[in-house]
Amino acid sequence: MRFHYVCSDCGKVFMTEELMYQCPECSKENNGSSFPKGNLIVELEDEVLEKARKKDHVTPDDFYPYPSDDKEIFPIGVTPLMRPGRIAERLSLPNLRFKLDSQLISGSFKDRASYEVALQAKALGEKKIVLASTGNAGAAMSAVGAAMGLDIILFVPASAPINKLMQSVLYGAHVVPVKGSYDDAFALSIEYTKLFGGINRNTAYNPMTIEGKKSISIELFEQMGRTVPDAVYVPVGDGCIIAGVAKGFRDLKKAGLIEKVPRLIAAQSESSDAITRAIRNEDFSPVSATTRADSISVDLPANGRMAASAVKESGGWAVTVSDERILESQLELTRESGVLAEPAAATAFAALEEDRDHIVSELGQDASIVVLLTGTGFKDMKVFDNRISLPEPIENSVEAVKKLKF
Numbered sequence: 001m002r003f004h005y006v007c008s009d010c011g012k013v014f015m016t017e018e019l020m021y022q023c024p025e026c027s028k029e030n031n032g033s034s035f036p037k038g039n040l041i042v043e044l045e046d047e048v049l050e051k052a053r054k055k056d057h058v059t060p061d062d063f064y065p066y067p068s069d070d071k072e073i074f075p076i077g078v079t080p081l082m083r084p085g086r087i088a089e090r091l092s093l094p095n096l097r098f099k100l101d102s103q104l105i106s107g108s109f110k111d112r113a114s115y116e117v118a119l120q121a122k123a124l125g126e127k128k129i130v131l132a133s134t135g136n137a138g139a140a141m142s143a144v145g146a147a148m149g150l151d152i153i154l155f156v157p158a159s160a161p162i163n164k165l166m167q168s169v170l171y172g173a174h175v176v177p178v179k180g181s182y183d184d185a186f187a188l189s190i191e192y193t194k195l196f197g198g199i200n201r202n203t204a205y206n207p208m209t210i211e212g213k214k215s216i217s218i219e220l221f222e223q224m225g226r227t228v229p230d231a232v233y234v235p236v237g238d239g240c241i242i243a244g245v246a247k248g249f250r251d252l253k254k255a256g257l258i259e260k261v262p263r264l265i266a267a268q269s270e271s272s273d274a275i276t277r278a279i280r281n282e283d284f285s286p287v288s289a290t291t292r293a294d295s296i297s298v299d300l301p302a303n304g305r306m307a308a309s310a311v312k313e314s315g316g317w318a319v320t321v322s323d324e325r326i327l328e329s330q331l332e333l334t335r336e337s338g339v340l341a342e343p344a345a346a347t348a349f350a351a352l353e354e355d356r357d358h359i360v361s362e363l364g365q366d367a368s369i370v371v372l373l374t375g376t377g378f379k380d381m382k383v384f385d386n387r388i389s390l391p392e393p394i395e396n397s398v399e400a401v402k403k404l405k406f
């Protein structure tokens with residue numbers, strides 16, 4: 001056996017590698033009034049971690065429940081670790097880095113989870129994958145599906161950015177826009193799976209999503225010369241990415257490769273702050289999310305409990321920022337580093353700007369800080385409407401050039 005499952009709430013152990021979603025007991029209590037319970041954690045067997053410990057260079061495959069036999073079919077990372085010189089200077093944070101997951105194949109971090117779920121499907125002999133998404137997870141799953149010949153059924157809020165939806169249609173997925181929120185699409189996708197089968201990839205509901213997402217931490221560890229940063233800023237909606245980041249560091253620690261887990265800083269919009277409330281006040285009730293940062297607009301976070309405890313265990317905290325601040329930071333990021341990130345990803349940077357003095361007081365100015373830029377801004381240019389416009393064309397003449405003021 002390579003792994004087994006443990007319930008993140010009651011701690012019950014399930015010694016099986018069969019397809020499992022949630023703890024049958026704890027998930028019985030889920031009724032939408034509070035963050036769901038019963039999400040499962042995949043625990044790798046000791047021999048797997050022992051083998052990783054002895055290696056001079058590890059890759060996510062050493063830690064995946066379903067390792068890949070053909071990594072080139074859909075390469076995940078290594079994504080660039082950028083030193084944003086001008087921004088680091090402005091903020092006086094010399095050891096600031098951006099991790100550019102916007103450069104994954106479908107343009108977002110979600111490729112990581114989608115790839116591991118595709119490997120799960122392959123191992124279990126399943127061809128159909130069903131999911132709900134705010135846009136990026138759907139596009140990522142559809143891209144992996146195209147590369148690996150899988151049938152993707154995707155439920156999305158009809159209001160998701162058009163490019164994210166078009167992207168999934170182009171990859172050949174069956175796209176079902178829902179007249180409702182992401183949370184509604186989530187519920188319908190689970191109903192679909194009950195009715196018509198297939199593997200459900202919903203974020204956190206399928207524990208393999210966390211396993212895929214943890215690959216970033218393994219990658220960072222090698223990229224940073226077998227060390228980890230002091231702090232990582234992560235944009236948070238459902239809480240699956242941050243829980244995945246935490247799981248990667250935890251697996252590295254369990255394997256004896258690192259001694260401490262970095263502080264995890266959860267970055268949220270003030271208009272979608274369910275997990276922040278859980279971190280600060282143990283409040284697990286839903287919110288009415290309205291943020292323009294569509295990828296992190298979540299009422300009832302599917303992985304809220306695990307995310308909140310991962311942040312607290314790491315000694316980290318939550319930072320909320322206004323939508324206005326997010327959009328300003330998105331522009332600053334573009335103009336001062338050359339990275340065009342989507343609003344959700346820019347939220348992590350906005351949170352760092354907001355939190356700059358606090359993090360320096362906690363960890364010192366030389367702290368090594370990584371901001372996860374989780375998705376490209378090219379998918380949602382509409383966000384710049386009424387903010388940025390193309391200049392008027394000039395006449396085709398030297399006279400017109402002479403009049404230019406720059």
Ligand SMILES: Cc1ncc(COP(=O)(O)O)c(C=O)c1O
Nearest residue numbers: 136237238239240241295374375
């Ligand atoms: C670009 C981007 N950043 C951040 C997130 C938030 O991840 P999570 O919902 O797992 O917290 C998402 C989720 O869709 C995303 O697409």
